[in-house]
Amino acid sequence: MERTRLGRTGLMVARSSFGALPIQRVSFDEAKELLLKAYDNGINFFDTARAYTDSEEKIGYALSEVRKDIIIATKTFASDKKTLFEHLETSLKNMKTDYVDILQLHNPAELPDPNDPDSTYAGLLEAKKKGMIRFIGITNHRIKTAMEAVASELYDTMQFPLSSLSSDVDLELIEECIKYDVGLIAMKAMSGGLITNAASTFAFLRQYENVVPIWGIQRERELDEFLALEKNPPVLDQALWEVINKDRGELAGNFCRGCGYCMPCPAGIEIPTQARISLLLRRAPYQQFLQDAFRDKMELINKCIECGQCREHCPYKIDTPNLLKSQLANYTEFYNEHM
Numbered sequence: 179m180e181r182t183r184l185g186r187t188g189l190m191v192a193r194s195s196f197g198a199l200p201i202q203r204v205s206f207d208e209a210k211e212l213l214l215k216a217y218d219n220g221i222n223f224f225d226t227a228r229a230y231t232d233s234e235e236k237i238g239y240a241l242s243e244v245r246k247d248i249i250i251a252t253k254t255f256a257s258d259k260k261t262l263f264e265h266l267e268t269s270l271k272n273m274k275t276d277y278v279d280i281l282q283l284h285n286p287a288e289l290p291d292p293n294d295p296d297s298t299y300a301g302l303l304e305a306k307k308k309g310m311i312r313f314i315g316i317t318n319h320r321i322k323t324a325m326e327a328v329a330s331e332l333y334d335t336m337q338f339p340l341s342s343l344s345s346d347v348d349l350e351l352i353e354e355c356i357k358y359d360v361g362l363i364a365m366k367a368m369s370g371g372l373i374t375n376a377a378s379t380f381a382f383l384r385q386y387e388n389v390v391p392i393w394g395i396q397r398e399r400e401l402d403e404f405l406a407l408e409k410n411p412p413v414l415d416q417a418l419w420e421v422i423n424k425d426r427g428e429l430a431g432n433f434c435r436g437c438g439y440c441m442p443c444p445a446g447i448e449i450p451t452q453a454r455i456s457l458l459l460r461r462a463p464y465q466q467f468l469q470d471a472f473r474d475k476m477e478l479i480n481k482c483i484e485c486g487q488c489r490e491h492c493p494y495k496i497d498t499p500n501l502l503k504s505q506l507a508n509y510t511e512f513y514n515e516h517m
Contacts (some may be wrong), residue, residue: 179220179408182387185361187313187334189249189279191390194408195223195367196378199335200396202231210240210399217244219405219468225337226273227253227284228265234272242274250275251335251363253284253317259301263304266305272434279303280335282315285439285493289316289323293331314372317365319437319493321348328354340367340389341373342382343429350384370436372429372454374461380407381414429442429487433457433496440488445481449488453501454478467509468502468512468516478504 181190196216201209213224213236224241224449226233234252241248252269256262270276283290283298290297318324324338328351338351341364355362364383370473373379383389395401412418434453450459455476455495459467466472479502488498 181222181392182222183361183389184363185335185355186199186359187280187361187390189223189313189361190214191223191249193384193390194352194404195225195363195390195392196221196391197394198224198226198233198237199230200394201236202233203396203460204251204477205231206236206239206466212395213237214239214400215398216395217241219401220408222247223249223251223392224345225251225365225388227255227271229243229253229284232287234269236280239276242407242491243339244277249279251280251282251315251337252278254298255284256298256301257286257303259296260299262289262424264299264469265309270310277309278311280309280313280315282337283333285319286323287301287320289327289330292330304356315361315363318361318478319435319439321351324351328358328360331358333360335363337339337363337365337392339369339435340364341369342372342379343369343373343426351387356388362386362389364389364391366435368438369429370434370450370454372436372461373425373456374420375418375425376403378418380404380411380427381412381418382422384387385409385414386405428460429457434498437493439491439493443488444485445478445483446481447502448475448500449502452479453496453498453505455505456512457466459509459512460514464512464516468513473513476506479503 182193184191204241224237226237242311254262256265290299293301296320305311313334314331317337324336327333328336336355367379383391393404436450438450440449482499492498
């Protein structure tokens with residue numbers, strides 16, 4: 179497994195690393211089998227978060243015996259130092275370790291004041307001084323905030339959505355991280371499942387030596403695909419550019435990336451899926467979406483209470499309630515045509 183230096187941390191991490199959000203959806207034993215297979219095949223960097231339900235526990239269950247040989251990053255959504263330490267202590271207990279390699283602030287709307295003794299940044303510094311964390315990181319979905327964080331020189335790593343669909347503005351972050359020697363971790367490299375040709379986005383991101391994708395992996399076949407790509411990295415040739423340009427054409431504009439910050443929905447709507455259904459119907463096997471159980475879930479859109487929570491929490495400022503209504507109309511038309 180090829181490795182690369184993660185900015186000024188000096189950590190040498192697998193160029194294909196493991197995003198552990200999806201292992202929430204599998205059992206502990208299934209997660210253990212998947213995580214150990216990744217480790218056995220050279221993946222040494224695993225990214226999770228306090229907010230990912232039992233993901234941290236599954237990492238502890240699977241990888242505690244090889245802790246000294248792996249690099250773990252987790253995240254805290256705390257908004258003050260006290261809560262940050264509560265989250266960190268829980269994370270350490272869950273992962274059966276006494277330190278985290280990288281603790282990241284989880285998508286803050288604004289950067290914390292480094293001079294505030296009660297801020298999350300003050301908490302990160304104190305945790306590092308105590309040996310509870312080795313490096314300080316941050317994640318974000320807002321390019322302006324991400325650029326400010328990198329230029330502040332306060333953070334060792336930045337995690338940001340990057341894929342073959344990324345805009346030129348977003349891609350400027352890559353050079354900014356090189357300039358300040360900040361490790362750059364790419365989330366959403368498959369754009370929440372909307373990119374269906376893994377080779378295209380793999381080859382696109384492989385152009386940049388400082389970009390470390392954390393592939394979200396839930397199934398063994400997904401892991402096998404990325405391991406195979408790693409063994410024989412595809413060349414970004416004309417054929418793959420045609421795939422990328424086709425994807426960019428179909429996915430142009432404001433679309434739901436499936437990040438899940440809008441959840442939970444008080445009305446029970448599964449927003450990350452429902453808000454993308456017209457795209458999923460074209461880009462994935464659609465039969466699963468025509469089953470009665472899924473149709474019933476789509477109908478929940480009619481019970482939206484217009485609370486605005488999803489709109490307020492969307493890092494891309496999408497008008498989610500109206501998007502859901504249009505998606506229901508598109509879905510109903512597709513359903514009637516195919517049933």
